[in-house]
Amino acid sequence: MFAGTLIASATMTIMSRDPVRSALFLVLSFFAAAALWILLTAEFLGLVLILVYVGAVMTLFLFVIMTSHRVDLTIKPSFSRYWPYALAIVLLFMLLALSVLSSYRTPSQLIRANVDNTAALGSILYTHYVYPFEIMGLLLLVGIIAAISLNPRVIRDRKQQDPSQQICVKPSDRIRLIKMKPSIRS
Amino acid sequence: MIALNDYLIVSAVLFSLGLLGLMIHRRSIIHLLMSIELLLLAVNTNFIAFSYYFHSIAGQVFVFFILGVAAVEAAIGLAILLVLFRAKHDVDVDSLTSLKG
Numbered sequence: 014m015f016a017g018t019l020i021a022s023a024t025m026t027i028m029s030r031d032p033v034r035s036a037l038f039l040v041l042s043f044f045a046a047a048a049l050w051i052l053l054t055a056e057f058l059g060l061v062l063i064l065v066y067v068g069a070v071m072t073l074f075l076f077v078i079m080t081s082h083r084v085d086l087t088i089k090p091s092f093s094r095y096w097p098y099a100l101a102i103v104l105l106f107m108l109l110a111l112s113v114l115s116s117y118r119t120p121s122q123l124i125r126a127n128v129d130n131t132a133a134l135g136s137i138l139y140t141h142y143v144y145p146f147e148i149m150g151l152l153l154l155v156g157i158i159a160a161i162s163l164n165p166r167v168i169r170d171r172k173q174q175d176p177s178q179q180i181c182v183k184p185s186d187r188i189r190l191i192k193m194k195p196s197i198r199s
Numbered sequence: 200m201i202a203l204n205d206y207l208i209v210s211a212v213l214f215s216l217g218l219l220g221l222m223i224h225r226r227s228i229i230h231l232l233m234s235i236e237l238l239l240l241a242v243n244t245n246f247i248a249f250s251y252y253f254h255s256i257a258g259q260v261f262v263f264f265i266l267g268v269a270a271v272e273a274a275i276g277l278a279i280l281l282v283l284f285r286a287k288h289d290v291d292v293d294s295l296t297s298l299k300g
Contacts, residue, residue, distance in 0.1 A: 016209045023213055023237055027220030032229050039233050046240050053206070053251040055259055058243075061266060070236075070273045077277045078229060081284040099222030103215045110211035114204050133256055134263070142260050149267045156271035163278040 015052070019045035032078045040071050057131040206248035214241035228283075232276050239269045 022042040029035045043066045050059035138146055217237030224230035243262045250258025283295075 016205075019209065020212055020216070023216045026233060026237065027216055027224065027230075032227070035230065035233060039236060042237070043240070046244060049206075049209075049244060050247050053247050055247045055251070055262075058247065058259055058262055058266070061263070062243075065266060065270055066236075070270055073274065073277050074229070074233070077280055081229075081281065096223040099219060103219040103222070106218065107212060107215040110215070111208060114207050114211060130259075134259055137256055138260055138263065145260075145264060149264055152271055153267060156274055160274050160278040163275075163282050 015045045015048040018042075019049065033075065036071060036074045036078060039074075040067050043067050043071070054130055057134050203248055203252040207245060210241045210244040210248070213244065214238055217241060228276075228280050232273060232280075236269065236273065239265060 019042050022038045022045060025038040026035050026042060029038065043062060047059040047062045050056075050062065214237075217234045217240075220234035220237060221231060224234065243265055246258040246262045246265070250256060250262075287295075
């Protein structure tokens with residue numbers, strides 16, 4: 014049932030021309046995928062998918078869509094003109110994948126794991142995979158810096174020095190000598 | 200009993216849908232980003248299914264890293280998209296020809 018929801022909402026995501034509707038169907042497909050992952054005993058990653066993607070990334074998508082596309086994108090036809098070729102290529106790919114995947118059946122021996130998924134993931138993540146974990150933290154930091162520095166409003170208000178103005182300055186710009194009569198203040 | 204192949208088939212269909220979206224929405228960047236999210240979702244579902252049926256948690260660790268990288272990629276892509284929209288008032292891929300010599 015979740016797989017059916019996932020496939021249907023993914024189809025609607027790529028088929029709808031309205032970007033807002035497409036993004037909302039993408040949210041639905043993320044929810045269905047998270048349910049599938051939780052059924053596969055990956056509870057922590059399912060919850061992370063809901064929190065990070067539905068909570069943060071899709072909010073960002075909707076924000077960008079609603080600030081940038083006001084009316085223009087929904088009117089013009091956004092389908093590419095050679096979509097039959099694309100459909101043929103993708104159908105070929107799908108047939109190949111399905112024929113390969115249904116040709117053999119893996120023996121599925123299911124042993125229900127008793128250990129907590131989150132605890133197991135955390136214990137292996139902080140011991141064996143600690144360097145990739147720190148590299149990912151660094152990557153997130155780079156992402157934050159890039160997203161902030163791409164904001165054009167920051168660049169406009171920045172106070173910075175102009176070296177050409179600094180070396181072209183003349184003494185008359187800085188100090189003005191005036192002549193005045195000496196006077197004695199009583 | 201749900202076998203591993205069923206999850207792999209679902210994920211292959213999802214990957215094909217993402218690929219189709221990538222091809223037919225070649226003009227608008229926001230649709231391209233959403234199709235890339237679908238592709239990553241299919242790959243992650245594959246990893247989690249393998250990790251469940253082969254009793255190895257390394258697949259879930261890998262999915263964790265893929266989620267982080269995909270979040271960074273979406274954030275930077277959308278920031279670039281906003282800057283592009285403010286500069287050109289258009290997000291059509293075909294109109295981005297200012298680097299053409």
